[in-house]
Amino acid sequence: MTIKEKIQLLREELNQHNYNYYVLDNATISDYDFDIKLKELEKLEEENPAFFDPNSPTKRVGGGITKNFDTIVHKNRMYSLDNSYSKEDLLDWEKRIQKNLGTEAIEYTCELKYDGASINLTYENGEFVRAVTRGDGFQGDEVTSNIRTIRSIPLSVKKDFVSNFEMRGEIILPLEGFQKMNNERIANGEEAYRNPRNTASGSLKLQDSSEVAKRPLDCLLYQVVTDERKYASHFEILTASREVGFKIPTTIKLAKSIDEVLDFVKEWDAKRHDLPYETDGVVVKVNSLQHQEELGYTSKSPRWAIAYKFKAEQVATLLNEITYQVGRTGAITPVANLTPVHLAGTVVKRASLHNADQIEKLDIRINDTVLVEKGGEIIPKIVAVDVSRRAKDSQPTIYATHCPECNTELVRNEGDAKHYCPNEFGCFPQITGKIQHYIGRKAMNIDGLGSETVELLHKEGLIENYADLYELKVEQITPLERMAEKSAQNMIEGIEKSKQIPFEKVLFALGIRFVGETVAKKLAKHFKSIDNLMNADLETLVAVDEIGDRIAQSIIDFSKNEHNIILIHKLKTYGVQLEVSKESLENLTNKLANTIFVVSGVFYQMSRNELKKAIEDNGGKVSSSISKKTNYIVAGDNMGPSKLTKAESLNIPIITEQDFIDMIR
Numbered sequence: 071m072t073i074k075e076k077i078q079l080l081r082e083e084l085n086q087h088n089y090n091y092y093v094l095d096n097a098t099i100s101d102y103d104f105d106i107k108l109k110e111l112e113k114l115e116e117e118n119p120a121f122f123d124p125n126s127p128t129k130r131v132g133g134g135i136t137k138n139f140d141t142i143v144h145k146n147r148m149y150s151l152d153n154s155y156s157k158e159d160l161l162d163w164e165k166r167i168q169k170n171l172g173t174e175a176i177e178y179t180c181e182l183k184y185d186g187a188s189i190n191l192t193y194e195n196g197e198f199v200r201a202v203t204r205g206d207g208f209q210g211d212e213v214t215s216n217i218r219t220i221r222s223i224p225l226s227v228k229k230d231f232v233s234n235f236e237m238r239g240e241i242i243l244p245l246e247g248f249q250k251m252n253n254e255r256i257a258n259g260e261e262a263y264r265n266p267r268n269t270a271s272g273s274l275k276l277q278d279s280s281e282v283a284k285r286p287l288d289c290l291l292y293q294v295v296t297d298e299r300k301y302a303s304h305f306e307i308l309t310a311s312r313e314v315g316f317k318i319p320t321t322i323k324l325a326k327s328i329d330e331v332l333d334f335v336k337e338w339d340a341k342r343h344d345l346p347y348e349t350d351g352v353v354v355k356v357n358s359l360q361h362q363e364e365l366g367y368t369s370k371s372p373r374w375a376i377a378y379k380f381k382a383e384q385v386a387t388l389l390n391e392i393t394y395q396v397g398r399t400g401a402i403t404p405v406a407n408l409t410p411v412h413l414a415g416t417v418v419k420r421a422s423l424h425n426a427d428q429i430e431k432l433d434i435r436i437n438d439t440v441l442v443e444k445g446g447e448i449i450p451k452i453v454a455v456d457v458s459r460r461a462k463d464s465q466p467t468i469y470a471t472h473c474p475e476c477n478t479e480l481v482r483n484e485g486d487a488k489h490y491c492p493n494e495f496g497c498f499p500q501i502t503g504k505i506q507h508y509i510g511r512k513a514m515n516i517d518g519l520g521s522e523t524v525e526l527l528h529k530e531g532l533i534e535n536y537a538d539l540y541e542l543k544v545e546q547i548t549p550l551e552r553m554a555e556k557s558a559q560n561m562i563e564g565i566e567k568s569k570q571i572p573f574e575k576v577l578f579a580l581g582i583r584f585v586g587e588t589v590a591k592k593l594a595k596h597f598k599s600i601d602n603l604m605n606a607d608l609e610t611l612v613a614v615d616e617i618g619d620r621i622a623q624s625i626i627d628f629s630k631n632e633h634n635i636i637l638i639h640k641l642k643t644y645g646v647q648l649e650v651s652k653e654s655l656e657n658l659t660n661k662l663a664n665t666i667f668v669v670s671g672v673f674y675q676m677s678r679n680e681l682k683k684a685i686e687d688n689g690g691k692v693s694s695s696i697s698k699k700t701n702y703i704v705a706g707d708n709m710g711p712s713k714l715t716k717a718e719s720l721n722i723p724i725i726t727e728q729d730f731i732d733m734i735r
């Protein structure tokens with residue numbers, strides 16, 4: 071046997087074992103023997119670099135670092151699903167499609183709705199080439215090297231399946247693995263992850279793929295997109311996919327009628343908590359691919375599929391204590407501390423109570439028996455109090471009057487739902503929270519500095535505010551616990567680099583109450599510099615499109631605060647961008663003033679977001695839906711059919727990407 075054949079054979083063998091173990095859940099080799107073979111292959115590959123293959127089973131351990139994930143336009147859009155909540159909803163849906171197809175006899179595939187992060191895997195000539203997250207459905211982030219570490223995903227597909235296709239599925243963290251990860255974190259003194267779905271989706275964006283490889287992620291697949299017409303039905307193509315290596319859950323079922331669909335729903339509503347992973351519903355799909363094609367899509371979702379959402383589960387438990395959390399803006403959130411109780415696969419100990427009004431509305435009291443519900447959201451909520459089980463001597467809850475962190479008296483402004491701690495510059499979570507917000511990914515994006523380090527630096531008296539970051543020196547940081555020279559240097563470099571961050575992001579980073587990302591963008595564009603913004607009066611501010619009294623007042627409060635005036639002055643001297651840069655000013659025109667655009671489809675010369683930005687940079691407006699007020703529709707490939715009909719019926723000109731580029735030239 072030649073070396074090449076030997077390598078080939080080992081790869082095939084190891085792939086088969088991975089498939090047996092991770093997809094079929096039926097190992098035919100011991101871990102030990104598997105490792106021996108893997109090591110053997112590793113050695114051969116190392117000695118014979120000519121036979122390198124990115125899809126070799128040795129590449130499952132990761133190792134590549136991705137700093138920034140590339141944005142990739144999906145070849146075929148990733149749609150959402152319409153939801154249904156009752157038997158009636160499903161029957162209505164069936165009526166609609168029967169009418170649409172002109173036939174009563176429709177078969178369905180029933181699947182569970184796996185609760186994770188959607189992923190699009192591209193295979194060319196049977197080889198895995200790329201994995202892209204769903205993103206906004208039109209474009210997502212390329213996470214190929216991270217996905218390659220998930221062992222249940224085949225890196226090459228055997229035999230006579232279709233050769234060029236996209237495989238869609240859900241990256242999930244099975245409950246057992248999630249629990250194990252959390253146990254380890256707790257043992258290390260780290261905070262436990264909140265839920266499997268967010269942890270799975272966060273894992274895809276880890277920069278170090280060898281970290282991803284350590285997580286027990288799995289991938290359940292549910293859709294093949296291809297132009298090759300080898301199979302006639304969805305069920306058939308899924309079954310074939312399973313045979314060639316994909317993990318298609320065996321829970322899927324072919325239903326000959328909507329009655330069988332209803333049986334499936336009923337069965338899994340009862341059994342769903344026995345599953346090794348989370349599900350929040352069922353997805354029903356018209357089985358015939360011909361039918362699917364005829365039904366097509368609405369602007370948001372396929373007409374040939376519908377999700378059925380299980381009802382949120384509720385459970386009763388005891389309220390032991392109400393504590394109060396202080397956010398970076400000083401906003402107070404009351405938190406219910408509960409007797410731990412199992413709910414929808416996780417243990418619930420806390421629930422948000424939102425604000426004083428909510429507490430009053432529920433008339434919730436210490437020692438009450440409360441009903442907790444967990445829907446799709448991360449934090450469970452309290453939906454009701456069982457008054458019949460309340461102790462006779464129970465007293466109404468008196469809301470906190472003072473800040474639990476700094477003991478300052480709380481204030482509540484008229485019209486605000488929340489109480490605030492006004493001690494903005496002397497209250498621990500507000501000081502650190504503002505700095506943590508400042509360094510965040512969507513703000514100054516400072517690498518090498520995390521939330522815990524911010525707390526440490528503040529406790530050590532090195533930083534009181536975000537401006538102080540720019541005074542930090544390596545030799546001040548290295549003496550701190552767990553701070554190596556290298557990490558200190560990275561931190562300082564990251565801080566230095568943040569001086570290049572454009573003004574609109576800096577404005578968001580400042581953490582002015584009610585000034586989120588979008589508002590910051592608007593303000594930056596309108597006022598062009600921090601000085602103009604801070605000198606603006608209420609009238610000038612509310613005159614800006616979409617800026618209301620509440621935001622305007624908050625900006626004024628920020629601007630006249632002496633602390634802030636000093637901070638801004640300091641940031642300026644350090645060289646942080648506090649005005650719109652010359653180049654971006656040069657790109658701004660007013661050519662498209664008073665012109666409203668709707669953008670639809672997939673574009674080539676620029677991304678959707680770039681196109682939208684170009685419209686706004688030239689003074690135009692982007693709207694998401696077509697109305698009489700729309701002036702133009704910029705249409706790319708695969709423009710939604712319903713948008714097309716609407717545009718035609720309202721006689722709105724449809725222009726191409728090139729037309730648009732000519733327009734602003």
Ligand code: AMP
Pocket residue numbers: 149150151152181182183184185187188189204239240292353377
């Ligand atoms: P939604 O985000 O609620 O519109 O639901 C659509 C999402 O459900 C898709 O993007 C998929 O990620 C996810 N999903 C989970 N299980 C399935 C399934 N069996 N078929 C189709 N989509 C699914």
Ligand code: ZN
Pocket residue numbers: 396473474475476477478491492493497498
């Ligand atoms: Zn306070």
